[in-house]
Amino acid sequence: MKQIKVVKFGGSSLADANQFKKVAGIVKADPDRRFVVASAPGKRFSEDTKITDMLYSCYEVAAKGGDFEGQFAAIESRYNSIIKDLGLNVSLDKEFVQIKNGFIGRAGRDYAASRGEYLNGKLLAAYLGFEFIDPAGYIFFNESGVFDLEKTTAVLSEKLAKTEYAVIPGFYGSMPNDTIKTFSRGGSDVTGSIVARAANASIYENWTDVSGFLICDPRIVENPEGITTITYRELRELSYMGAGVLHEDAIFPVRTAGIPINIKNTNAPEDAGTMIVADAGDTPCKYTITGIAGKKGFSAINIEKDMMNSEMGFVRKVLEVLEDNKVNLEHIPSGIDTMSIIVNSASIQGKEEKIIKMIQEEVAPDHIDIEHNIALIAVVGRGMRKLRGTSGRIFSALAHAHVNVKMIDQGSSELNVIVGVAEEDFVTATKAVYDMFVLTAE
Numbered sequence: 001m002k003q004i005k006v007v008k009f010g011g012s013s014l015a016d017a018n019q020f021k022k023v024a025g026i027v028k029a030d031p032d033r034r035f036v037v038a039s040a041p042g043k044r045f046s047e048d049t050k051i052t053d054m055l056y057s058c059y060e061v062a063a064k065g066g067d068f069e070g071q072f073a074a075i076e077s078r079y080n081s082i083i084k085d086l087g088l089n090v091s092l093d094k095e096f097v098q099i100k101n102g103f104i105g106r107a108g109r110d111y112a113a114s115r116g117e118y119l120n121g122k123l124l125a126a127y128l129g130f131e132f133i134d135p136a137g138y139i140f141f142n143e144s145g146v147f148d149l150e151k152t153t154a155v156l157s158e159k160l161a162k163t164e165y166a167v168i169p170g171f172y173g174s175m176p177n178d179t180i181k182t183f184s185r186g187g188s189d190v191t192g193s194i195v196a197r198a199a200n201a202s203i204y205e206n207w208t209d210v211s212g213f214l215i216c217d218p219r220i221v222e223n224p225e226g227i228t229t230i231t232y233r234e235l236r237e238l239s240y241m242g243a244g245v246l247h248e249d250a251i252f253p254v255r256t257a258g259i260p261i262n263i264k265n266t267n268a269p270e271d272a273g274t275m276i277v278a279d280a281g282d283t284p285c286k287y288t289i290t291g292i293a294g295k296k297g298f299s300a301i302n303i304e305k306d307m308m309n310s311e312m313g314f315v316r317k318v319l320e321v322l323e324d325n326k327v328n329l330e331h332i333p334s335g336i337d338t339m340s341i342i343v344n345s346a347s348i349q350g351k352e353e354k355i356i357k358m359i360q361e362e363v364a365p366d367h368i369d370i371e372h373n374i375a376l377i378a379v380v381g382r383g384m385r386k387l388r389g390t391s392g393r394i395f396s397a398l399a400h401a402h403v404n405v406k407m408i409d410q411g412s413s414e415l416n417v418i419v420g421v422a423e424e425d426f427v428t429a430t431k432a433v434y435d436m437f438v439l440t441a442e
């Protein structure tokens, strides 16, 4: 049976004619690459503006009844230069007029933003000689604006089964009343995943401008190694802690269908990139850890009370105070007579005194304080399950680097260890863990 590959190209991969050429080269190199999901043109250089952002600001002016001609002309000119530089025999003039009328008629912010993908999809379809499929008729949201996987998969699968090669713009679909709705920013990743599922693809290739995930943030460790294989669960842990490349919601549709995602680099197609799989099976892990990610901006509410552990309902009462104040908690490291609650600092801002007072009233602690400027570092890896002493090695790496560990929490899945350190130690701590597990790995 022939394989079907769904390929999604991000904004930087389709930012200008030169990038379009690379994309066509990649698509045409493999006849299995049948369904292509396109983003809107992104930045051509670092100070450039993405078409999506240009559309949002242009629509804002239009919606207030202002003169948006100049801004709209700048958008038109981005597409026209792609047409010209590729020597394409197509015109988007009719579409431009329709879109302008949509702006004047207040067709909505989502409609406006979605036109970036719509127009780029048209161009890419013409350039590749593929059919153009407008997701407005195939990707559906329900009345509450929640993506409807069931309906979409049913309708889209039927369409794709009858289609040999097609380009599908990313980022949007339609509401039951036929208005356009977009996913959140970066949502073409989600479209790619939906299309891969509906096509029953053997793989979802997500082409971007980096060669996959790196073990660590390159702003912290110079030239970190890339991750070859990562499981969906590991990725979830790392993304939660701030390692971004892929939209979080892009995982769900393919994950349940068991379709792997391969993150690839349009500018270096020969690089293997990162393979995201449901189960890495027996694939050996190169290192004990798969990745390290971290975030600053946490606070610890530290509570002490003698005999706390024998007082029924102590933790519940404290947590209820947080619930009443709508504060999410991240971790609760505890001792016999102490507990700390790690929370996002922003979530307690302006409520600190009230929270302390309420906890005092509820459980009468001997001592309570709030400590700020804490960073959390997640050390993630399926390889940790099989090996003993990983936490010990993390501790020893941090001790050698003179980093004081404020908290350590091992997830019950034994897939991750979270360490809390002072924000000023964040970089040193991350480097120390990387050195221990990657640079000096045996």
Ligand code: ASP
Pocket: 010, 011, 039, 040, 050, 052, 053, 116, 170, 171, 184, 185, 186, 187, 188, 189
């Ligand atoms: N163009 C949209 C954005 O900039 C969606 C995407 O590129 O995935 O967010």
